[in-house]
Amino acid sequence: MGVFAKDTFHYFGSEGVEFGRLLGDFGYRYVFYLRMCQTGGLRKLIFTLPRKHLSRKCGLEISPSTQIGEGFYIGHPYGITVNAGAKLGRNVNIHKGCTIGQENRGHRKGVPTIGDRVYLGINSTVAGNVAIGNDVFIASNTFVNQDIPNHSIVIGNPCKVIKTVNATEGYIINLV
Template structure:
Protein backbone atom coordinates (compact mmCIF):
# COMPACT_ATOMS: atom_id res chain seq x y z
CA UNK A 1 0.00 0.00 0.00
CA UNK A 2 2.76 2.43 0.93
CA UNK A 3 4.61 1.90 -2.37
CA UNK A 4 1.44 2.43 -4.40
CA UNK A 5 0.64 5.62 -2.49
CA UNK A 6 4.18 6.94 -3.03
CA UNK A 7 3.74 6.36 -6.78
CA UNK A 8 0.36 8.14 -6.73
CA UNK A 9 1.93 11.00 -4.76
CA UNK A 10 4.71 11.33 -7.34
CA UNK A 11 2.22 11.39 -10.23
CA UNK A 12 0.15 14.12 -8.56
CA UNK A 13 2.99 16.35 -7.32
CA UNK A 14 6.06 15.53 -9.41
CA UNK A 15 8.09 15.10 -6.23
CA UNK A 16 9.19 12.03 -4.31
CA UNK A 17 7.26 11.38 -1.11
CA UNK A 18 9.53 11.75 1.90
CA UNK A 19 8.85 12.24 5.54
CA UNK A 20 9.25 15.96 6.03
CA UNK A 21 7.74 19.40 5.87
CA UNK A 22 7.20 19.53 2.10
CA UNK A 23 5.25 16.26 1.99
CA UNK A 24 3.30 17.26 5.07
CA UNK A 25 2.38 20.57 3.43
CA UNK A 26 1.19 18.73 0.29
CA UNK A 27 -0.90 16.47 2.52
CA UNK A 28 -2.80 19.47 3.91
CA UNK A 29 -2.99 21.43 0.65
CA UNK A 30 -4.08 18.64 -1.70
CA UNK A 31 -7.26 16.84 -0.75
CA UNK A 32 -6.78 14.37 -3.63
CA UNK A 33 -3.60 13.13 -1.97
CA UNK A 34 -5.42 12.53 1.31
CA UNK A 35 -8.28 10.82 -0.50
CA UNK A 36 -6.02 8.48 -2.49
CA UNK A 37 -4.07 7.64 0.66
CA UNK A 38 -7.25 6.57 2.49
CA UNK A 39 -8.61 4.82 -0.60
CA UNK A 40 -5.43 2.71 -0.88
CA UNK A 41 -5.51 2.07 2.86
CA UNK A 42 -9.18 0.98 2.79
CA UNK A 43 -8.40 -1.38 -0.10
CA UNK A 44 -5.40 -2.93 1.64
CA UNK A 45 -6.91 -3.14 5.11
CA UNK A 46 -10.70 -2.80 4.96
CA UNK A 47 -11.26 -2.15 8.65
CA UNK A 48 -14.09 0.06 9.78
CA UNK A 49 -11.93 3.09 10.70
CA UNK A 50 -10.33 3.25 7.24
CA UNK A 51 -13.76 2.99 5.61
CA UNK A 52 -15.23 5.72 7.84
CA UNK A 53 -12.40 8.14 7.02
CA UNK A 54 -12.66 7.32 3.31
CA UNK A 55 -16.44 7.86 3.42
CA UNK A 56 -15.93 11.26 5.05
CA UNK A 57 -13.56 12.42 2.28
CA UNK A 58 -15.82 10.88 -0.33
CA UNK A 59 -18.80 12.96 0.81
CA UNK A 60 -16.74 16.09 1.32
CA UNK A 61 -15.21 16.13 -2.18
CA UNK A 62 -17.68 14.11 -4.22
CA UNK A 63 -15.07 11.46 -4.98
CA UNK A 64 -16.85 8.14 -5.30
CA UNK A 65 -14.19 5.58 -6.12
CA UNK A 66 -15.44 2.15 -5.09
CA UNK A 67 -13.14 0.06 -2.96
CA UNK A 68 -14.18 -2.77 -5.30
CA UNK A 69 -12.37 -1.07 -8.20
CA UNK A 70 -8.88 -2.31 -9.09
CA UNK A 71 -6.56 0.62 -9.80
CA UNK A 72 -2.93 0.29 -10.84
CA UNK A 73 0.10 2.35 -9.94
CA UNK A 74 0.36 6.08 -10.42
CA UNK A 75 -3.25 7.26 -10.20
CA UNK A 76 -3.65 10.97 -10.94
CA UNK A 77 -6.79 12.85 -9.91
CA UNK A 78 -6.92 16.18 -11.74
CA UNK A 79 -9.31 18.88 -10.49
CA UNK A 80 -10.69 16.15 -8.23
CA UNK A 81 -14.34 16.75 -7.60
CA UNK A 82 -17.32 14.57 -8.56
CA UNK A 83 -15.28 11.68 -9.95
CA UNK A 84 -17.16 8.36 -9.94
CA UNK A 85 -15.59 4.92 -10.45
CA UNK A 86 -17.86 1.91 -9.96
CA UNK A 87 -17.11 -1.41 -8.32
CA UNK A 88 -15.37 -4.02 -10.45
CA UNK A 89 -13.78 -1.47 -12.79
CA UNK A 90 -10.17 -2.32 -13.70
CA UNK A 91 -7.84 0.62 -14.30
CA UNK A 92 -4.19 0.26 -15.36
CA UNK A 93 -1.06 2.24 -14.48
CA UNK A 94 -0.55 5.99 -14.98
CA UNK A 95 -4.19 6.91 -15.50
CA UNK A 96 -5.52 10.47 -15.20
CA UNK A 97 -9.09 10.99 -14.03
CA UNK A 98 -10.47 14.51 -14.23
CA UNK A 99 -13.37 16.41 -12.72
CA UNK A 100 -16.80 14.96 -13.30
CA UNK A 101 -15.70 11.80 -15.11
CA UNK A 102 -17.82 8.69 -14.63
CA UNK A 103 -16.59 5.13 -15.12
CA UNK A 104 -19.18 2.52 -14.42
CA UNK A 105 -21.49 -0.36 -15.06
CA UNK A 106 -24.00 -0.86 -17.79
CA UNK A 107 -26.82 -2.95 -16.33
CA UNK A 108 -28.36 -4.50 -19.44
CA UNK A 109 -27.79 -5.27 -23.07
CA UNK A 110 -24.83 -6.69 -24.91
CA UNK A 111 -22.33 -4.52 -22.99
CA UNK A 112 -23.59 -5.41 -19.53
CA UNK A 113 -20.69 -5.08 -17.09
CA UNK A 114 -17.84 -2.72 -16.26
CA UNK A 115 -14.92 -1.28 -18.27
CA UNK A 116 -11.29 -2.35 -18.29
CA UNK A 117 -8.95 0.56 -18.85
CA UNK A 118 -5.33 0.14 -19.97
CA UNK A 119 -2.13 1.97 -19.05
CA UNK A 120 -1.34 5.63 -19.79
CA UNK A 121 -4.94 6.72 -20.29
CA UNK A 122 -6.28 10.24 -19.75
CA UNK A 123 -10.02 10.64 -19.16
CA UNK A 124 -11.16 14.24 -19.54
CA UNK A 125 -13.58 16.45 -17.69
CA UNK A 126 -17.17 15.11 -17.62
CA UNK A 127 -16.31 12.12 -19.82
CA UNK A 128 -18.38 8.96 -19.36
CA UNK A 129 -17.04 5.43 -19.87
CA UNK A 130 -19.56 2.63 -19.29
CA UNK A 131 -20.19 -1.00 -20.09
CA UNK A 132 -18.17 -4.16 -20.55
CA UNK A 133 -15.63 -2.54 -22.84
CA UNK A 134 -11.85 -2.40 -23.16
CA UNK A 135 -9.94 0.88 -23.40
CA UNK A 136 -6.43 0.25 -24.76
CA UNK A 137 -3.09 1.73 -23.72
CA UNK A 138 -2.09 5.32 -24.61
CA UNK A 139 -5.67 6.55 -25.06
CA UNK A 140 -7.00 10.06 -24.60
CA UNK A 141 -10.73 10.40 -23.94
CA UNK A 142 -11.63 14.04 -24.51
CA UNK A 143 -13.82 16.12 -22.25
CA UNK A 144 -17.58 15.49 -22.47
CA UNK A 145 -17.10 12.31 -24.50
CA UNK A 146 -19.38 9.29 -24.13
CA UNK A 147 -17.65 5.93 -24.60
CA UNK A 148 -19.55 2.63 -24.57
CA UNK A 149 -17.42 0.81 -27.16
CA UNK A 150 -13.94 -0.73 -27.30
CA UNK A 151 -11.09 1.69 -28.00
CA UNK A 152 -7.81 0.43 -29.52
CA UNK A 153 -4.34 1.45 -28.33
CA UNK A 154 -2.94 4.83 -29.41
CA UNK A 155 -6.27 6.58 -29.93
CA UNK A 156 -8.13 9.75 -29.12
CA UNK A 157 -11.89 9.61 -28.54
CA UNK A 158 -13.83 12.82 -29.11
CA UNK A 159 -17.52 13.61 -28.83
CA UNK A 160 -20.91 12.23 -27.98
CA UNK A 161 -21.27 9.73 -29.50
CA UNK A 162 -17.53 9.19 -29.36
CA UNK A 163 -15.46 9.04 -32.53
CA UNK A 164 -12.08 7.26 -32.51
CA UNK A 165 -9.05 8.93 -34.10
CA UNK A 166 -5.80 6.97 -34.31
CA UNK A 167 -2.77 8.88 -33.03
CA UNK A 168 0.62 7.59 -31.91
CA UNK A 169 1.58 9.01 -28.50
CA UNK A 170 -1.98 10.17 -27.93
CA UNK A 171 -1.36 11.09 -24.29
CA UNK A 172 1.99 12.76 -24.76
CA UNK A 173 2.01 15.92 -22.67
CA UNK A 174 -1.02 14.77 -20.64
CA UNK A 175 0.46 11.87 -18.74
CA UNK A 176 3.30 13.43 -16.70
CA UNK A 177 5.63 11.88 -14.14
CA UNK A 178 4.99 8.33 -15.39
CA UNK A 179 5.78 5.35 -13.23
CA UNK A 180 7.82 2.88 -15.27
Protein backbone atom coordinates in the same frame (compact mmCIF):
# COMPACT_ATOMS: atom_id res chain seq x y z
CA MET B 1 8.57 1.65 -3.78
CA GLY B 2 5.01 1.08 -2.53
CA VAL B 3 1.82 1.80 -4.46
CA PHE B 4 1.15 5.13 -2.72
CA ALA B 5 4.78 6.19 -3.23
CA LYS B 6 4.23 5.57 -6.95
CA ASP B 7 0.99 7.57 -6.82
CA THR B 8 2.95 10.40 -5.15
CA PHE B 9 5.62 10.23 -7.85
CA HIS B 10 2.90 10.43 -10.50
CA TYR B 11 1.45 13.52 -8.80
CA PHE B 12 4.61 15.45 -7.97
CA GLY B 13 7.68 13.73 -9.41
CA SER B 14 8.96 12.70 -5.98
CA GLU B 15 8.57 9.47 -4.02
CA GLY B 16 8.10 10.65 -0.42
CA VAL B 17 4.68 11.52 0.98
CA GLU B 18 4.03 15.24 0.50
CA PHE B 19 2.44 16.04 3.89
CA GLY B 20 1.83 19.72 3.11
CA ARG B 21 0.04 18.81 -0.10
CA LEU B 22 -1.75 15.97 1.67
CA LEU B 23 -3.58 18.60 3.68
CA GLY B 24 -4.35 20.94 0.79
CA ASP B 25 -4.98 18.74 -2.25
CA PHE B 26 -8.26 16.81 -1.90
CA GLY B 27 -7.46 14.50 -4.84
CA TYR B 28 -4.09 13.51 -3.42
CA ARG B 29 -5.58 13.09 0.05
CA TYR B 30 -8.38 10.89 -1.29
CA VAL B 31 -5.89 8.67 -3.13
CA PHE B 32 -3.92 8.36 0.15
CA TYR B 33 -7.05 7.35 2.11
CA LEU B 34 -8.12 4.97 -0.67
CA ARG B 35 -4.73 3.22 -0.74
CA MET B 36 -4.70 2.93 3.06
CA CYS B 37 -8.17 1.34 2.96
CA GLN B 38 -7.01 -1.07 0.26
CA THR B 39 -4.22 -2.41 2.47
CA GLY B 40 -6.76 -3.85 4.92
CA GLY B 41 -6.30 -4.54 8.61
CA LEU B 42 -5.86 -1.69 11.06
CA ARG B 43 -5.12 0.87 8.32
CA LYS B 44 -8.48 0.15 6.72
CA LEU B 45 -10.18 0.64 10.08
CA ILE B 46 -8.37 3.94 10.72
CA PHE B 47 -8.79 5.48 7.25
CA THR B 48 -12.33 4.38 6.33
CA LEU B 49 -14.03 7.24 8.19
CA PRO B 50 -11.86 10.05 6.74
CA ARG B 51 -12.21 8.51 3.25
CA LYS B 52 -15.99 8.44 3.57
CA HIS B 53 -16.05 12.00 4.89
CA LEU B 54 -13.99 13.26 1.94
CA SER B 55 -16.17 11.15 -0.38
CA ARG B 56 -19.29 12.95 0.79
CA LYS B 57 -17.61 16.36 0.79
CA CYS B 58 -16.36 16.05 -2.80
CA GLY B 59 -18.89 13.62 -4.29
CA LEU B 60 -16.27 10.93 -4.89
CA GLU B 61 -17.58 7.39 -5.33
CA ILE B 62 -14.58 5.11 -5.64
CA SER B 63 -14.68 1.88 -3.68
CA PRO B 64 -11.52 0.52 -2.05
CA SER B 65 -12.37 -2.80 -3.73
CA THR B 66 -11.86 -1.25 -7.18
CA GLN B 67 -8.73 -2.56 -8.90
CA ILE B 68 -6.60 0.52 -9.55
CA GLY B 69 -3.03 0.37 -10.82
CA GLU B 70 -0.08 2.43 -9.62
CA GLY B 71 0.17 6.10 -10.49
CA PHE B 72 -3.52 6.95 -9.97
CA TYR B 73 -4.24 10.69 -10.26
CA ILE B 74 -7.44 12.54 -9.42
CA GLY B 75 -7.48 16.07 -10.80
CA HIS B 76 -10.28 18.40 -9.65
CA PRO B 77 -11.76 15.75 -7.32
CA TYR B 78 -15.46 16.52 -7.51
CA GLY B 79 -18.37 14.43 -8.77
CA ILE B 80 -16.38 11.37 -9.81
CA THR B 81 -17.95 7.89 -9.90
CA VAL B 82 -16.04 4.66 -10.55
CA ASN B 83 -17.91 1.36 -10.44
CA ALA B 84 -16.44 -1.05 -7.90
CA GLY B 85 -16.07 -3.75 -10.57
CA ALA B 86 -14.11 -1.56 -12.99
CA LYS B 87 -10.40 -2.20 -13.55
CA LEU B 88 -8.04 0.71 -14.01
CA GLY B 89 -4.46 0.31 -15.20
CA ARG B 90 -1.30 2.23 -14.33
CA ASN B 91 -0.95 6.00 -14.73
CA VAL B 92 -4.66 6.74 -15.07
CA ASN B 93 -5.67 10.41 -14.73
CA ILE B 94 -9.33 11.08 -13.95
CA HIS B 95 -10.96 14.50 -13.64
CA LYS B 96 -14.04 16.31 -12.38
CA GLY B 97 -17.41 14.84 -13.28
CA CYS B 98 -16.09 11.56 -14.75
CA THR B 99 -18.10 8.38 -14.62
CA ILE B 100 -16.78 4.87 -15.17
CA GLY B 101 -19.98 2.91 -14.97
CA GLN B 102 -21.82 -0.31 -15.48
CA GLU B 103 -24.29 -1.18 -18.20
CA ASN B 104 -27.01 -3.54 -17.02
CA ARG B 105 -28.32 -5.04 -20.26
CA GLY B 106 -27.48 -5.72 -23.87
CA HIS B 107 -24.24 -6.92 -25.43
CA ARG B 108 -22.19 -4.40 -23.40
CA LYS B 109 -23.56 -5.59 -20.05
CA GLY B 110 -20.78 -5.19 -17.46
CA VAL B 111 -18.07 -2.74 -16.45
CA PRO B 112 -15.11 -1.15 -18.26
CA THR B 113 -11.48 -2.18 -18.22
CA ILE B 114 -9.19 0.83 -18.54
CA GLY B 115 -5.61 0.33 -19.79
CA ASP B 116 -2.36 2.09 -18.86
CA ARG B 117 -1.66 5.79 -19.52
CA VAL B 118 -5.29 6.80 -19.92
CA TYR B 119 -6.47 10.39 -19.48
CA LEU B 120 -10.18 10.92 -18.79
CA GLY B 121 -11.15 14.56 -19.34
CA ILE B 122 -13.74 16.56 -17.41
CA ASN B 123 -17.27 15.08 -17.53
CA SER B 124 -16.26 12.12 -19.68
CA THR B 125 -18.15 8.84 -19.31
CA VAL B 126 -17.07 5.28 -20.02
CA ALA B 127 -19.92 2.79 -19.70
CA GLY B 128 -20.42 -0.93 -20.18
CA ASN B 129 -18.20 -3.92 -20.80
CA VAL B 130 -15.69 -2.07 -22.94
CA ALA B 131 -11.90 -2.19 -23.10
CA ILE B 132 -9.95 1.05 -23.27
CA GLY B 133 -6.45 0.48 -24.61
CA ASN B 134 -3.13 1.93 -23.49
CA ASP B 135 -2.12 5.54 -24.23
CA VAL B 136 -5.68 6.79 -24.74
CA PHE B 137 -6.84 10.39 -24.35
CA ILE B 138 -10.59 10.70 -23.72
CA ALA B 139 -11.59 14.33 -24.26
CA SER B 140 -13.90 16.32 -22.02
CA ASN B 141 -17.64 15.59 -22.36
CA THR B 142 -17.02 12.40 -24.34
CA PHE B 143 -19.30 9.36 -24.00
CA VAL B 144 -17.51 6.05 -24.63
CA ASN B 145 -19.50 2.82 -25.02
CA GLN B 146 -17.24 0.91 -27.40
CA ASP B 147 -13.78 -0.63 -27.28
CA ILE B 148 -10.98 1.87 -27.89
CA PRO B 149 -7.67 0.73 -29.43
CA ASN B 150 -4.23 1.67 -28.11
CA HIS B 151 -2.79 5.08 -29.01
CA SER B 152 -6.05 6.91 -29.62
CA ILE B 153 -7.77 10.21 -28.97
CA VAL B 154 -11.51 9.88 -28.37
CA ILE B 155 -13.89 12.83 -28.77
CA GLY B 156 -17.62 13.51 -28.81
CA ASN B 157 -20.94 11.74 -28.44
CA PRO B 158 -21.16 9.41 -30.25
CA CYS B 159 -17.45 9.00 -29.78
CA LYS B 160 -15.05 9.40 -32.66
CA VAL B 161 -11.69 7.60 -32.43
CA ILE B 162 -8.57 9.20 -33.89
CA LYS B 163 -5.46 6.97 -33.97
CA THR B 164 -2.52 8.99 -32.63
CA VAL B 165 0.95 7.95 -31.52
CA ASN B 166 1.70 9.30 -28.02
CA ALA B 167 -1.89 10.44 -27.52
CA THR B 168 -1.36 11.32 -23.85
CA GLU B 169 2.06 12.95 -24.19
CA GLY B 170 2.14 16.14 -22.13
CA TYR B 171 -1.08 15.25 -20.33
CA ILE B 172 0.18 12.32 -18.28
CA ILE B 173 3.55 13.04 -16.71
CA ASN B 174 5.81 11.31 -14.16
CA LEU B 175 5.01 7.80 -15.37
CA VAL B 176 5.53 4.92 -12.96
